[in-house]
Amino acid sequence: MVNIDVILAQVFNGIQFGVLMALLATGLSLIFGMLGIINFAHGSLYMIGAYFVWTCMQMLNVPGKFWVGLIITLPLMAIVGLMIERFLLRWMYGQPVVYQILLTFGLLLVIQQSVALIYGTTPLPLGMPSSFEGEISLGLFRYPVYRLFTMILGLAIIFGVWYFIERSALGAIIRASAEDPETAKTLGVNTRRVYTWTFALGSALAGLGGGLHAPLIGGLQHTIGTEILLICFIVVVIGGMGSIRGALLGGIILGIVRGIAGVFWAPASDFVMFAAMGIILMIRPQGLLGRGGTR
Amino acid sequence: MKSELNAPQRSFMAELSPVLIMAAILVPTYFVLPSKMMAAEILIMAIPTLSFILLLGYTGLLNFGTGSLFAVGAYTAGILLARHNVHILLAIIAGVAMSGIISIIMGYFCIKRVGLIFALLTLAFNQLIWFIIWQWKSFTGGPDGIWGIKREILELGIFSINLKPTFNFYIFVLILFLLLFLFVRRLIESPFGKVLMGMRESELRATAIGYNPETYKWIAFIIGGLICGLGGALFALHQEYVGEHLAHWSTSGEFAIKALLGGTFVLHGALIGSGVFIFLADFLNRFPVLAKAGAGLLVLGAIFILVVMFFRGGIYGGVEKVYNFFRKK
Numbered sequence: 179m180v181n182i183d184v185i186l187a188q189v190f191n192g193i194q195f196g197v198l199m200a201l202l203a204t205g206l207s208l209i210f211g212m213l214g215i216i217n218f219a220h221g222s223l224y225m226i227g228a229y230f231v232w233t234c235m236q237m238l239n240v241p242g243k244f245w246v247g248l249i250i251t252l253p254l255m256a257i258v259g260l261m262i263e264r265f266l267l268r269w270m271y272g273q274p275v276v277y278q279i280l281l282t283f284g285l286l287l288v289i290q291q292s293v294a295l296i297y298g299t300t301p302l303p304l305g306m307p308s309s310f311e312g313e314i315s316l317g318l319f320r321y322p323v324y325r326l327f328t329m330i331l332g333l334a335i336i337f338g339v340w341y342f343i344e345r346s347a348l349g350a351i352i353r354a355s356a357e358d359p360e361t362a363k364t365l366g367v368n369t370r371r372v373y374t375w376t377f378a379l380g381s382a383l384a385g386l387g388g389g390l391h392a393p394l395i396g397g398l399q400h401t402i403g404t405e406i407l408l409i410c411f412i413v414v415v416i417g418g419m420g421s422i423r424g425a426l427l428g429g430i431i432l433g434i435v436r437g438i439a440g441v442f443w444a445p446a447s448d449f450v451m452f453a454a455m456g457i458i459l460m461i462r463p464q465g466l467l468g469r470g471g472t473r
Numbered sequence: 474m475k476s477e478l479n480a481p482q483r484s485f486m487a488e489l490s491p492v493l494i495m496a497a498i499l500v501p502t503y504f505v506l507p508s509k510m511m512a513a514e515i516l517i518m519a520i521p522t523l524s525f526i527l528l529l530g531y532t533g534l535l536n537f538g539t540g541s542l543f544a545v546g547a548y549t550a551g552i553l554l555a556r557h558n559v560h561i562l563l564a565i566i567a568g569v570a571m572s573g574i575i576s577i578i579m580g581y582f583c584i585k586r587v588g589l590i591f592a593l594l595t596l597a598f599n600q601l602i603w604f605i606i607w608q609w610k611s612f613t614g615g616p617d618g619i620w621g622i623k624r625e626i627l628e629l630g631i632f633s634i635n636l637k638p639t640f641n642f643y644i645f646v647l648i649l650f651l652l653l654f655l656f657v658r659r660l661i662e663s664p665f666g667k668v669l670m671g672m673r674e675s676e677l678r679a680t681a682i683g684y685n686p687e688t689y690k691w692i693a694f695i696i697g698g699l700i701c702g703l704g705g706a707l708f709a710l711h712q713e714y715v716g717e718h719l720a721h722w723s724t725s726g727e728f729a730i731k732a733l734l735g736g737t738f739v740l741h742g743a744l745i746g747s748g749v750f751i752f753l754a755d756f757l758n759r760f761p762v763l764a765k766a767g768a769g770l771l772v773l774g775a776i777f778i779l780v781v782m783f784f785r786g787g788i789y790g791g792v793e794k795v796y797n798f799f800r801k802k
Binding site: 286 | 529533535582585586588589590592593594596597598600601604608722723726729730733763765767768770771773774775777778781782785
């Protein structure tokens with residue numbers, strides 16, 4: 179009934195989607211691992227990123243405006259992140275986790291409805307960047323160039339972030355500030371500034387994910403962030419909270435499972451995701467590659 | 474020690490008086506509010522908010538599954554009324570029971586975890602239920618929802634009430650709400666409620682004394698589910714329509730906003746929060762520009778952030794602080 183190349187194409191599609199989600203989840207995981215805050219507004223940051231790219235494309239009239247927009251989006255998103263951390267989240271460190279969740283949930287609403295107020299609620303179309311239209315042959319099947327490109331770029335960025343956090347000197351400072359803030363302070367680290375910039379980095383990753391994903395979703399709407407947020411949670415929960423490698427693994431597993439489930443019965447793909455999240459949370463709440471013994 | 478655990482002994486009238494005062498305030502409220510539907514909606518929405526407060530304020534559990542449990546009650550009552558023409562009270566009881574059954578299952582899995590993981594688990598379950606409602610078109614109507622729920626004459630043996638007029642329905646809802654309020658107040662003052670609050674403060678200590686936190690939390694979760702079911706069943710009657718959006722986690726989020734707004738450490742918070750939320754949303758949506766983009770949610774979200782950051786006690790807590798400030802002087 180189902181041809182092998184159809185399944186293969188779906189698996190490949192799933193991996194591509196998974197890498198993109200892993201890019202978002204990396205930011206979410208980074209913020210959770212370093213700041214201890216689960217950010218319900220992460221999906222909203224993704225949405226802002228997509229809208230920034232759209233706005234840049236409307237305002238600019240240069241060749242390759244999509245890429246220019248994407249590059250402009252990065253520092254803009256970092257600024258958004260800085261402001262959120264500085265004015266809202268900073269007050270929440272050390273507070274009960276319940277209130278941290280509720281605060282970021284409120285932030286989600288505010289960002290989502292502000293975007294609805296500014297851009298309206300009708301879907302905004304965003305074309306494929308012209309240089310990346312068309313398909314490329316991958317042996318058994320043909321694959322859209324843009325999707326292939328986002329996959330490679332996403333993997334490269336995730337690897338870059340992982341290398342930065344786990345291997346570089348600055349990354350060591352970040353990890354130290356998360357694991358033992360007192361000692362880090364004694365050694366002269368300004369931990370508050372480290373937290374601020376970590377959140378900015380996470381926001382920029384979310385915005386980048388939104389910008390890259392934007393041409394693949396039919397039209398931008400203010401609700402896209404809420405939908406993606408739950409997928410991000412699932413990825414982080416599967417892979418392990420606070421782990422970048424976990425985010426990548428979780429993303430790819432989720433993408434493949436979703437892709438294969440979609441071949442046989444399209445509606446099943448969402449069901450499988452939430453069921454997977456529930457099962458992992460119950461059996462192994464720290465996720466596949468998670469470290470801590472969070473109960 | 475034992476006597477302290479027992480509920481305070483009050484005379485029958487002392488037990489009833491706060492409820493009578495509430496009734497005295499709430500009945501005329503109907504005539505003050507800008508729309509006739511609003512009064513009943515405020516009361517109905519206060520019911521799941523009460524469930525949220527029971528779990529967050531008194532037990533320390535952040536439940537993101539209230540929306541789906543609310544929807545289960547609404548769908549059960551709605552389907553029974555629209556397709557099988559059962560007695561209204563029976564439909565309400567069925568809705569409550571169904572939500573109870575779902576929350577037994579949901580609670581069994583969720584209460585094993587605390588804090589963040591508990592919240593995420595309830596969120597996952599909430600979306601599973603939403604997804605089933607969304608996909609099961611032949612039974613739930615999928616995206617179309619359930620139409621044709623009739624709110625008609627309620628036969629109660631010798632006498633009957635016509636629930637069609639909004640005022641009659643409001644009084645019906647008010648009676649059920651006040652009964653529920655009495656029950657929940659009694660519950661949190663009972664030894665059971667004291668154990669819940671003890672666990673909120675320190676689960677370790679409660680365990681050391683010899684209580685099993687999981688059993689207590691499970692029961693609290695199920696009671697919360699039953700309350701949500703009652704709210705849902707009444708909401709189906711109120712709207713005479715049930716839509717899948719009720720089960721979406723954003724509905725759970727709205728209950729969270731209402732609870733925090735009113736105050737999570739006191740049961741009256743549910744009513745205050747629900748009232749302020751619905752009144753404010755209605756007021757803001759009267760401006761066409763704002764209504765189109767759903768700006769009511771924007772303002773409420775901003776207020777919500779401020780409440781979470783600075784006024785954990787919500788409106789009730791704020792008023793209480795001001796009152797105490799002036800009384801001290």
